[in-house]
Amino acid sequence: MESIDKIKAHYNFTTGDAANLKQLKPLMEKHKDDFPKEFYNYIKHLEDTPKFLKNEEIIKRHQDGLKQWFVDLFSGEYSTQYLRDIERIGYAHVKINLPAHYVNAAMHFVRQYCLKILEKGFCTDINECRYLAKSVDKIIDINLDVITSSFIEEEIKTYFLSERVESYLIQFANRFAYGLNLILVMGLVIMGVMVMGLFAYDVSHIFAGDIEKGLLGTLGSLLMMWVVIELMDTEVKHLKGGKFATKVFISVALVAVIRKLLVTTLKAEALESQLSVILIAAIAVLGIIYWLIAKIEKTE
Numbered sequence: 449m450e451s452i453d454k455i456k457a458h459y460n461f462t463t464g465d466a467a468n469l470k471q472l473k474p475l476m477e478k479h480k481d482d483f484p485k486e487f488y489n490y491i492k493h494l495e496d497t498p499k500f501l502k503n504e505e506i507i508k509r510h511q512d513g514l515k516q517w518f519v520d521l522f523s524g525e526y527s528t529q530y531l532r533d534i535e536r537i538g539y540a541h542v543k544i545n546l547p548a549h550y551v552n553a554a555m556h557f558v559r560q561y562c563l564k565i566l567e568k569g570f571c572t573d574i575n576e577c578r579y580l581a582k583s584v585d586k587i588i589d590i591n592l593d594v595i596t597s598s599f600i601e602e603e604i605k606t607y608f609l610s611e612r613v614e615s616y617l618i619q620f621a622n623r624f625a626y627g628l629n630l631i632l633v634m635g636l637v638i639m640g641v642m643v644m645g646l647f648a649y650d651v652s653h654i655f656a657g658d659i660e661k662g663l664l665g666t667l668g669s670l671l672m673m674w675v676v677i678e679l680m681d682t683e684v685k686h687l688k689g690g691k692f693a694t695k696v697f698i699s700v701a702l703v704a705v706i707r708k709l710l711v712t713t714l715k716a717e718a719l720e721s722q723l724s725v726i727l728i729a730a731i732a733v734l735g736i737i738y739w740l741i742a743k744i745e746k747t748e
């Protein structure tokens with residue numbers, strides 16, 4: 449499956465589009481109860497609909513799901529979790545063997561429905577209206593893309609063990625990876641607290657009279673704190689669906705070597721000065737790698 453960032457980029461879905469959809473939220477929410485009714489008025493003309501929507505219980509569940517999906521279209525938040533939700537909807541339809549054509553037809557209705565609301569409720573300036581309509585179009589196209597991809601993936605799927613075992617395994621692996629990521633964030637929080645302790649310890653050297661050791665140590669622990677913040681920021685962005693920043697690993701190595709250099713400069717022996725030269729060379733190499741990665745990420 450593609451990542452949410454890639455899908456957004458392919459549809460040229462910008463933060464402006466997300467803001468547009470969020471702006472429409474209050475207007476669209478007024479129609480959240482009407483939407484499932486109109487949706488059903490539309491799909492009842494598709495001849496096989498009763499085969500899939502067999503009883504009141506299923507219809508009620510479907511209408512609740514539709515309402516939530518409709519509201520989420522205008523949430524303004526389109527992260528990995530959002531992508532997972534649409535994928536789940538896609539698989540729910542694959543599981544009941546609903547022809548993909550039905551979803552396409554229903555999505556056509558949704559597009560018309562949203563645009564009609566927009567025309568009636570929001571349009572004073574034609575250019576603004578066009579911009580808003582474009583954003584609505586994009587999010588509907590993204591939904592259609594992800595949902596229909598589930599159908600295509602299902603068609604080309606070949607199983608090594610069995611469909612059920614494999615889908616459980618994949619689900620388990622997905623959850624496990626997510627759990628590990630959360631443990632990583634917790635670990636980083638604990639690290640942050642420990643670095644704060646180290647910072648306080650280094651500052652205490654200044655008050656104890658050892659100013660040089662205290663100042664260099666404090667500088668080192670501040671650098672470490674900066675790294676923990678960077679790592680945490682990267683991990684949180686990653687959990688929200690962002691790309692993983694390789695640059696941050698180089699910065700961790702850089703800071704570790706810089707800190708080592710600061711500690712080494714306190715000792716004036718010959719062996720230590722040799723070590724300092726090696727450390728300075730390591731900093732130069734890491735610095736060049738950091739600069740190269742930053743440059744590549746910028747051009748990307």
Ligand code: HEM
Pocket residue numbers: 491494496497500501506509510513514517536537540541544546550551554555558
């Ligand atoms: C724009 C198109 C559609 C959207 C957004 C949509 C949305 C949803 C949602 C949110 C669910 C619940 C998924 C879950 O388990 O979490 C669902 C399930 C289902 N959908 Fe749709 N749907 C669409 C089209 C259709 C059509 C055209 C039919 C039938 C003619 C249909 C029949 C069903 C059925 C039978 C279920 C399973 C309900 C259950 O047993 O819980 N859907 N759909």
